[in-house]
Amino acid sequence: MENNEYIKRPENLVYSKPRLLNDNNMHYCPGCSHGVVHRLVAEVIEEMGVEHKTIGIAPVGCAVFAYSYIDVDWIEAAHGRAPAVATAVRRLNPDRLVFTYQGDGDLAAIGTAETIHAANRGENITIIFINNGIYGMTGGQMAPTTLEGMTTSTTPYGRRVDLNGYPLKITELLAQLPGTCYVTRQSVHTPATVRKTKQAIRKAFENSLAGKGTSVVEVVSTCNSGWKMSPAKANEWMVENMFPAYPPGDLKNEE
Amino acid sequence: MEEVRLMKGNEAIAHAAVRYGVDGYFGYPITPQSEVLETLEELMPWETTGMVVLQAESEVAAINMVYGGASTGKAVMTSSSSPGVSLMQEGLSYIAAGELPALVVNVMRGGPGLGTIHPSQADYFQATKGGGHGDYHFIVLAPATVQEMADFVGLGFDLAFKYRTPVMMLADGIVGQMMEKVVLPPARPRRTEQEIAEQCPWAVTGRPEWRKPNVLTTLELDSYKMEENNRRYQQTYDLIKRNEVRYKEYHTEDAEYLIVAFGSIARICLKAIEDARERGIKIGLVRPVTLWPFPEEIISELSKKVKGILVVELNAGQMIEDVRMAAKDRVPVYHFGRLGGIVPNPQEVLDAFEDRFLKSK
Numbered sequence: 001m002e003n004n005e006y007i008k009r010p011e012n013l014v015y016s017k018p019r020l021l022n023d024n025n026m027h028y029c030p031g032c033s034h035g036v037v038h039r040l041v042a043e044v045i046e047e048m049g050v051e052h053k054t055i056g057i058a059p060v061g062c063a064v065f066a067y068s069y070i071d072v073d074w075i076e077a078a079h080g081r082a083p084a085v086a087t088a089v090r091r092l093n094p095d096r097l098v099f100t101y102q103g104d105g106d107l108a109a110i111g112t113a114e115t116i117h118a119a120n121r122g123e124n125i126t127i128i129f130i131n132n133g134i135y136g137m138t139g140g141q142m143a144p145t146t147l148e149g150m151t152t153s154t155t156p157y158g159r160r161v162d163l164n165g166y167p168l169k170i171t172e173l174l175a176q177l178p179g180t181c182y183v184t185r186q187s188v189h190t191p192a193t194v195r196k197t198k199q200a201i202r203k204a205f206e207n208s209l210a211g212k213g214t215s216v217v218e219v220v221s222t223c224n225s226g227w228k229m230s231p232a233k234a235n236e237w238m239v240e241n242m243f244p245a246y247p248p249g250d251l252k253n254e255e
Numbered sequence: 256m257e258e259v260r261l262m263k264g265n266e267a268i269a270h271a272a273v274r275y276g277v278d279g280y281f282g283y284p285i286t287p288q289s290e291v292l293e294t295l296e297e298l299m300p301w302e303t304t305g306m307v308v309l310q311a312e313s314e315v316a317a318i319n320m321v322y323g324g325a326s327t328g329k330a331v332m333t334s335s336s337s338p339g340v341s342l343m344q345e346g347l348s349y350i351a352a353g354e355l356p357a358l359v360v361n362v363m364r365g366g367p368g369l370g371t372i373h374p375s376q377a378d379y380f381q382a383t384k385g386g387g388h389g390d391y392h393f394i395v396l397a398p399a400t401v402q403e404m405a406d407f408v409g410l411g412f413d414l415a416f417k418y419r420t421p422v423m424m425l426a427d428g429i430v431g432q433m434m435e436k437v438v439l440p441p442a443r444p445r446r447t448e449q450e451i452a453e454q455c456p457w458a459v460t461g462r463p464e465w466r467k468p469n470v471l472t473t474l475e476l477d478s479y480k481m482e483e484n485n486r487r488y489q490q491t492y493d494l495i496k497r498n499e500v501r502y503k504e505y506h507t508e509d510a511e512y513l514i515v516a517f518g519s520i521a522r523i524c525l526k527a528i529e530d531a532r533e534r535g536i537k538i539g540l541v542r543p544v545t546l547w548p549f550p551e552e553i554i555s556e557l558s559k560k561v562k563g564i565l566v567v568e569l570n571a572g573q574m575i576e577d578v579r580m581a582a583k584d585r586v587p588v589y590h591f592g593r594l595g596g597i598v599p600n601p602q603e604v605l606d607a608f609e610d611r612f613l614k615s616k
Contacts (some may be wrong), residue, residue: 005429034337053461058472073459076472077319077324078349085323089459091307092279092329096461114319117312149424 018042020051020071025213031231033221034063036188037130040068040198041101044205054097055089057082059111061103062136080111081119086125090208097209099126105135108170110121110245112144115170122179126204129171129216132223133155140226144168147245152226167245171218175251181213183252187220189235193248212254220246258439264404267437268334268360269294270305271408276445277358278329279307281320283339286372287428288362291334304445308373314339318346318359318613325355328451328458330412334360335429337378337604339398340484343517347421351488352473354457356415358408359426360424362563363430365417365569365596373596375520379573383547390485392492393421394499395546397517401435403544409440414499416454418491425546427569429519430597501544504554506532511538512612513557515578516567517543520598524567531608538608551581558582563612566606568592 006012018069020042045051051072054107058066060079067074077085082100090098107115108131134152135141141154145167149158159167168214175183182204186197195221220242224234262270268291272280291309300306307324311317315335324331328516335343341362350357361382382395394414396407399616404426411422418458459469475481505525507513516524521542528538539559543550558564563586566575570588579588591607593599599607 011571051461052332055459055461057323064474067468071462071468073462073468074470074472075323075459076474077322081315081319081322081346084311084319085326087316088279088281088307088320088323088331091309092324092331093327093460113312114316119317143356186592193467213467 003166008011015168018046020046022071023067024068025215026069028062031222031224031226031234032062033132033188033219034130036194037097037128037197037219040188040194040201043127044198044202045072045097047083048202048205050097050205050209052122053095055093057086057089057098057100059100059102061106061142063101063103063130064137066101080106080109081114082106083111083114083125083127085119087123090123090125097205098124099128099205099208100242101128102130103136103207104129104131104133104143106147108144112170116173116177119214119216120177120179124208124211124213126201126208126217128201129218130181130221130245131218132221132226133167133242134223134226136223136226144170145246147241169246171216171246171251179214180216180252182215182255184216184250185218185220185246186250187238189238218246257441259436260439261434261436262268263290263434264398264401264426265290265362265432266294266576267401267405267439268408269298270439271405272332272558273300274442275296275409275412275604276330276443277306277332277408279309279320279331280443281309281311281331281333283311283317283325283335284414284482285339287364287374287431288334288336288360291360299410299500306445312400314342316345318343318350320349321357321359322355324348324440325350325357326353326459328455328460330356330416332358332360334362336362336364337366337375339553340378340381344387347393348389350390350421351391352389352490353471354419354491355421356412356419358411358415358419358424359421360426363425363427364427365594371596372428374519374569374598375596376427376520376569377573378425378569379546379570382423383469391488392493392547394418395423395425395550397544397546398430399432399518399521399542400427401433401437402599404430405437405439414543416438420491420495425518427518430591435520460509481600499545500548500552501551501572503542503544504553506537506539507539507541507557509537510557510560510563511537512539512608513561513564514538514540514542514567514608515543515554515564516604517574517575520567520569522596523599523601524604527607527608529605530601531605543574549577549581551577554578555583558585561586565590565608565611566582566590567607569598570594
């Protein structure tokens, strides 16, 4: 107790909630990666001092309510269409910071065409891509990024490539396109990786403002509810199973 | 300054858009409307007015670009033809739900399916009864001339911003491809960011410190609130129905029969009517200019005076349902339509009229 009181003294508080992250109760499950990434997005916008010119595009999926938690202007797009929405927003408002925040189903299944073409045109937007290998919002169905053998509600006996095809490495695809300037894959399961993801988001946002092309920040994430694991176990499972298929690191970093 | 030119209806739309001060056009090629995008690319308005022109990867992307651009308070539009407009229905539902101003042009071709590239009016139901999911309507303007193709760009945007609703210009392949004299409207500048901020306080522009975030969403999981949203949409629709019904009447003063037709086919009917009048048969014409809201009052009034109504459409009978509802079984209402891209000549219209009304049965 004494120790807690000591920590709570103002001079010892080195970490606080970003101002742009409001007090609304998040609907995310305990242990979900979304809350951490939301916090990082809010922090970076705040630190860059660009909230007056930031426009976020929310997806359909668990992050559909992203606009309820981060106090910037938002547009909620139709399923998969965020990159098309962002394209027009940025082209018509070229001094704005425009980013999409999308899950794997939104970005890599129903929105594949919009994602690839926005990146191929080199739209000056940032795509934040939460990859947890499952459809969280609708109750744990197979996503394009679901791993081979992984159990979901629509692959109850595990994903079979002869029936369902292969896990889609869309970030690798996007890195091939000349329109992208920065493509990276990160995670938020340890303090060190959280810091690296924050740096990645900052770099991506700076690129977008500077008009360098499309930046993609994939965050390999957990969905402990969908995966039916405890949050701690989900982190372990992610490192053991997701990282071999989706290895963290920069795929493209053009200065 | 106004300018008189000879051009296709599709080209007139492009010129009118630049002159109106449209901020963005997003489109995808499809016959018979590709000249809209082609003309805009040729005009290079980004060099003059700053208008954004972008060829999208699909009609799905194009309509969602319109959704995004409109969310920021900009005057944005797209154009397509029937199969492409089918792909846009999801986006149109979102734009209607988001109460966003936008202009969508459908230069109709014959369907269903991939159909034909020739003129049709078979998307009347889709345009006037919703088209996408949910309870919504938007204003539908039906141009009959190249001049109206140009004029309805400005009218469409004026109405779209007045009521915060998408507006569809429902043209057909005839008026899209036909060349006519057109008086282009005077050019005016695009709205400034400050004007947009004043006129569209709801616009998603980036949040200044003094206001709360603007969030454009069509999601509302609280069904009581969603019902309220729907009631608000319906109030807007009622207002539009009261204020914005538009139609043209021809030879109705002494008419014993009435033809109802919209778009370019109405001009063929007018020629048929004039031919009939030379033979002493008094037919009048009502041409709905807004298909939604539908000019039911004038048709209801005229149905009390005439002996019968012929609805002429390039489809198997769509607008006739609205005409019948307005005429309330007072007089016989018959249909004449050609399908699949065939356009009748005035004599065929007259033959159909005589067959329905003058032959002793």
